[in-house]
Amino acid sequence: MQIYLPIAELPISVLMVLGLSGAVGFISGLFGVGGGFLLTPLLIFLDIPPAVAVATVAAQVAGSSMTGVLTYLRRKALDLKLGGVLVSGGILGTVLGVLFFNTMKRLGQLDLVITLSYVTLFSIIGGLMLYDALRAMLRVRAGKPARLKRRGGMHPWWMGLPFRQRFYRSGLYCSVIPIALLAVIIGFIGAVLGVGGGFILVPGLIYFFRIPPAVVVGTSLFQILVTMTGATVLHAVTNQSVDIVLAVLLLLGGVIGAQFGGRAARSLNVESFRLLLALLILSVGLRFAIELFIPPSEPFSVVVPESGR
Numbered sequence: 106m107q108i109y110l111p112i113a114e115l116p117i118s119v120l121m122v123l124g125l126s127g128a129v130g131f132i133s134g135l136f137g138v139g140g141g142f143l144l145t146p147l148l149i150f151l152d153i154p155p156a157v158a159v160a161t162v163a164a165q166v167a168g169s170s171m172t173g174v175l176t177y178l179r180r181k182a183l184d185l186k187l188g189g190v191l192v193s194g195g196i197l198g199t200v201l202g203v204l205f206f207n208t209m210k211r212l213g214q215l216d217l218v219i220t221l222s223y224v225t226l227f228s229i230i231g232g233l234m235l236y237d238a239l240r241a242m243l244r245v246r247a248g249k250p251a252r253l254k255r256r257g258g259m260h261p262w263w264m265g266l267p268f269r270q271r272f273y274r275s276g277l278y279c280s281v282i283p284i285a286l287l288a289v290i291i292g293f294i295g296a297v298l299g300v301g302g303g304f305i306l307v308p309g310l311i312y313f314f315r316i317p318p319a320v321v322v323g324t325s326l327f328q329i330l331v332t333m334t335g336a337t338v339l340h341a342v343t344n345q346s347v348d349i350v351l352a353v354l355l356l357l358g359g360v361i362g363a364q365f366g367g368r369a370a371r372s373l374n375v376e377s378f379r380l381l382l383a384l385l386i387l388s389v390g391l392r393f394a395i396e397l398f399i400p401p402s403e404p405f406s407v408v409v410p411e412s413g414r
Contacts (some may be wrong), residue, residue: 106119107119108350108354110153110157110348110350111350112157112161112345112347112348112350113154113348115152117151117153121151122351122354122355122358123354123357123358125144125148125358126144126165126354126355126357126359126362127358127359127361128362129144129147129358129362130169130358130359130360130362131362131365132362132385141163141165141333142227142298142304142386142389143385143389144162144359145158145162145298146223146389146392148161148162149219150392153351155215156344156346157347157348157351159219159346160336160341161346161347161351163295163296163333163340164333164337164349165355165356166329167333167334167336169360170326170329170330171330174323174327174330176323177322177323177324177326177327178323180323182319182320182322182323183274183320183324183326184274184275184316184320184323184324185274185327186272186273186274187274187275187277187284187316187320187324188327188328190284190285190288191285191288191306191325191327191328192327192328192331192332193285194285194286194287194288194289195288195289195291195295195328195331195332195335196292196332197289197292198288198292198293198294199292199293199332199335199339200335201289201292201293201296202294202295202296202297203336203339203340205297206297206344207343207344210344219297219298222294222298223393224394226294226390227386227387227389227390227393228387228390228394231383231384231385231387232383234382234383234386235380235387237383238380238383239380242380261313263280263282263283263313264278264283264314265280266280266282267282268282269281274320275316275317275320275321275324276316276317277315279314283314284314287309287310287313288306288328291305291306291332292332295329295333296332303326303329304382304386306325306328306329307322307325310324310325
């Protein structure tokens with residue numbers, strides 16, 4: 106059964122979209138990360154226009170984050186003060202990202218920018234995660250701790266910058282400058298690539314600021330919910346590229362798949378978990394890199410400018 110997507114302007118199989126979003130939802134539940142970094146590339150591979158894929162997945166990520174935020178809020182595992190700093194930086198980054206997105210679209214370079222960004226980002230993130238996972242596995246096999254523990258009282262220099270605040274729920278006393286800067290970068294990336302940024306934010310808060318993982322996940326989801334909602338509204342208003350029909354199908358499949366993924370995660374070894382996630386990210390980056398060297402089926406195209414319609 107096929108359904109016509111009004112904004113993407115093409116028919117697509119309902120079962121294929123549900124199956125695809127369900128598989129991504131399963132992976133999201135299995136690895137505990139947002140599925141936008143996988144869902145957007147897969148939609149592009151299905152010939153969904155990149156602008157529509159990015160904007161629509163932003164809507165899907167915002168919707169799927171809502172239930173997670175409510176769950177962590179009930180558990181009191183969400184630092185609202187830290188979330189406020191992340192949201193402030195994330196909104197600024199989102200606005201800048203949408204402006205950059207629209208500029209590249211107007212210049213006709215959006216597809217190339219998205220492809221190069223995915224190759225670069227996934228190669229760096231996936232490579233670092235693969236190195237970290239392999240090093241931890243080798244240390245465990247040698248009978249050593251997976252990671253060296255920092256000695257008490259030692260803090261990185263960026264935590265001592267001006268405008269320090271105490272975040273009681275996270276057990277953190279730190280400058281808001283590096284936290285806000287991290288949020289700006291992730292908000293920018295999310296608006297341009299249609300990803301929530303949790304796969305960057307969660308490791309960043311844990312490794313760079315030593316915030317407890319239980320608090321990090323809920324706070325990250327809160328930031329993703331607000332910034333992706335903002336990105337969805339901005340994309341819908343400025344370039345009308347949010348396909349509601351596609352977003353509803355993606356959200357439905359993703360919610361169902363995430364339930365099964367969460368159950369499967371209970372039996373997954375931690376180190377194997379990190380290794381598989383790193384390989385997954387690298388494989389998507391490699392797929393985009395291959396796209397750069399494959400000649401298009403139609404090397405020339407005709408575009409009617411807005412003024413001529």
